[in-house]
Amino acid sequence: MMRSSRLDRQLRIEGWNQPALENAKIGVVGDNDSLASYYVMSASALGINQVLVLAPVLDPTLIEIAQKLNHRFTLTHIEGFFTHPVMAHLFEDCDFIVDLSQYGLVNKLLIEKGFRENIPIIRGFCHQTNGDQGFKVFTYLKGREWQELEQVISEHNLPNHHFDDAVLASIVSGIVLEESKNLLMNQQPSEDLISYKRKTISSPHGQPRILIVGSGALGVFVGLGLIYSGFRNLTFMDPDVVEITNLNRQVLFYDAVGTHKAQTLSNKLNALFGTGSNALVACFDRNSDIASYDVVFDCVDNFESRIILSEKSKRHGKVLISGGTSSDAGQIIIYNPVDNDVTPAELLGLYDIVEKRTPETYHRERAACIYQPDPSVIMTNQITAGIMVDSCRMLIDGQKPANVFYDSTSSVRF
Amino acid sequence: MTEIDLKKELQTDESEKLLPLVLEIIPGHAAEGLIDIYEPGSYAAKSLKKLCDKTLNKKNLSIEEQLIVEDIKRQLDGGKLLSRGQEIEGTALEYAVSEETEAGEKYLFVPIRAIKPQEGGRRHWIDD
Numbered sequence: 001m002m003r004s005s006r007l008d009r010q011l012r013i014e015g016w017n018q019p020a021l022e023n024a025k026i027g028v029v030g031d032n033d034s035l036a037s038y039y040v041m042s043a044s045a046l047g048i049n050q051v052l053v054l055a056p057v058l059d060p061t062l063i064e065i066a067q068k069l070n071h072r073f074t075l076t077h078i079e080g081f082f083t084h085p086v087m088a089h090l091f092e093d094c095d096f097i098v099d100l101s102q103y104g105l106v107n108k109l110l111i112e113k114g115f116r117e118n119i120p121i122i123r124g125f126c127h128q129t130n131g132d133q134g135f136k137v138f139t140y141l142k143g144r145e146w147q148e149l150e151q152v153i154s155e156h157n158l159p160n161h162h163f164d165d166a167v168l169a170s171i172v173s174g175i176v177l178e179e180s181k182n183l184l185m186n187q188q189p190s191e192d193l194i195s196y197k198r199k200t201i202s203s204p205h206g207q208p209r210i211l212i213v214g215s216g217a218l219g220v221f222v223g224l225g226l227i228y229s230g231f232r233n234l235t236f237m238d239p240d241v242v243e244i245t246n247l248n249r250q251v252l253f254y255d256a257v258g259t260h261k262a263q264t265l266s267n268k269l270n271a272l273f274g275t276g277s278n279a280l281v282a283c284f285d286r287n288s289d290i291a292s293y294d295v296v297f298d299c300v301d302n303f304e305s306r307i308i309l310s311e312k313s314k315r316h317g318k319v320l321i322s323g324g325t326s327s328d329a330g331q332i333i334i335y336n337p338v339d340n341d342v343t344p345a346e347l348l349g350l351y352d353i354v355e356k357r358t359p360e361t362y363h364r365e366r367a368a369c370i371y372q373p374d375p376s377v378i379m380t381n382q383i384t385a386g387i388m389v390d391s392c393r394m395l396i397d398g399q400k401p402a403n404v405f406y407d408s409t410s411s412v413r414f
Numbered sequence: 415m416t417e418i419d420l421k422k423e424l425q426t427d428e429s430e431k432l433l434p435l436v437l438e439i440i441p442g443h444a445a446e447g448l449i450d451i452y453e454p455g456s457y458a459a460k461s462l463k464k465l466c467d468k469t470l471n472k473k474n475l476s477i478e479e480q481l482i483v484e485d486i487k488r489q490l491d492g493g494k495l496l497s498r499g500q501e502i503e504g505t506a507l508e509y510a511v512s513e514e515t516e517a518g519e520k521y522l523f524v525p526i527r528a529i530k531p532q533e534g535g536r537r538h539w540i541d542d
Contacts, residue, residue, distance in 0.1 A: 093483065302533060303531070324533055325532050326533075332477055348494060405443065409443070410442050410445070411445050
């Protein structure tokens with residue numbers, strides 16, 4: 001009962017096969033960075049119960065969250081690097097292997113194993129080259145001996161110092177988990193190399209005053225991303241309390257059902273990272289004051305609040321980073337008053353949509369209907385939140401981030 | 415592609431205004447969209463929105479094209495037409511990039527996506 005309630009929002013997705021996730025065993029090869037830990041945490045939230053990781057270290061905070069989220073979750077962690085073909089036997093009973101490492105030797109050994117034994121290999125990694133930073137994800141299946149493989153082999157053959165970024169790692173782990181889900185549910189994994197790239201963020205970012213409106217799944221991952229990026233002056237705002245059905249994606253609330261989301265999120269982050277974030281247990285409305293903030297994150301779950309956020313940000317000249325998700329898609333719209341952009345509400349035509357929802361039609365529909373919450377999963381939330389935080393970093397660095405419409409079912413992701 | 419790169423590409427000179435314009439309206443993030451070709455002289459004075467309306471109201475579509483139009487209309491039920499994540503205002507030339515076919519024939523290309531905004535976890539009520 002507890003399990004089905006926790007997973008309720010994803011069990012509502014048409015064609016969803018939860019037993020395929022729960023009965024799977026996934027092998028993961030990691031490195032001395034945060035990527036494998038992010039993947040393990042997200043896999044546990046999704047209801048994957050068995051993961052075997054070969055990596056020198058794992059992030060204790062993320063692993064603790066993984067274990068507290070899902071009581072059936074079993075992690076086998078073998079400390080070390082994959083340096084000899086014989087180590088491939090560790091993964092013999094795994095459905096597939098996720099390669100999140102940064103050394104070419106293991107990349108080649110695993111692809112060779114995948115080819116020889118017909119085992120899928122999902123490859124994901126962050127990179128920094130020639131003034132650019134980004135990531136790549138590619139799913140290798142036997143028969144896909146394509147040119148893309150050249151792009152997913154690390155430059156150095158042996159373990160070495162490499163680029164690590166927790167925000168990009170969060171996005172990569174979300175995409176790799178989508179690919180994992182597709183393989184386990186016999187859905188088509190992406191045929192394309194999924195890649196994301198932007199200019200290297202160079203300047204230190206200072207401490208802008210940041211308001212995060214909405215402390216649900218987007219708010220949780222935006223909070224984590226901002227803190228991992230070194231932002232400290234954060235205020236979370238949300239009137240809601242944690243429900244058990246939030247726990248398939250709102251990963252920090254595993255022991256907080258019934259508590260206020262904003263306060264709990266702030267407390268958890270402060271306890272885990274020694275930060276001093278604040279909370280406002282309140283609804284964002286026309287009386288809310290944003291004058292004292294430099295950047296506002298829109299992580300809410302309804303168009304009405306998004307319109308108010310857009311209007312207030314425009315009136316007060318504040319940067320607004322707006323994110324929205326469904327179970328398979330997400331959007332990130334940036335409003336920067338310096339560039340005089342149109343607001344997210346204007347760009348997305350939210351006024352027209354909300355105008356059609358007059359109170360009369362809403363109540364009339366409600367009288368003849370049953371309650372139907374939207375399906376939701378962790379992956380699109382962590383991907384969308386990661387891009388929101390990365391967009392914030394780009395803005396502060398003087399770059400101009402683009403609006404992003406992400407679709408997990410499309411070959412064109414970014 | 416950065417914004418600066420894009421602006422450079424978007425700058426069309428006078429000679430390019432004599433090129434045909436290829437408009438592709440794509441439902442969401444699908445790989446393929448509805449393609450329409452406008453000859454030089456037929457699009458320069460018209461707003462991009464009007465060209466999109468004209469393309470979407472085309473008759474004599476193939477079965478495949480009809481399916482794409484249905485997808486586009488589903489997206490536009492609560493969605494909008496955007497070009498490279500931005501609102502479409504002004505003429506097609508403001509959004510066009512110059513491309514050429516494998517045979518070396520130049521044309522102007524404007525990709526448009528019909529995007530339905532994601533609301534989040536709002537609770538809906540559906541028919542019992």
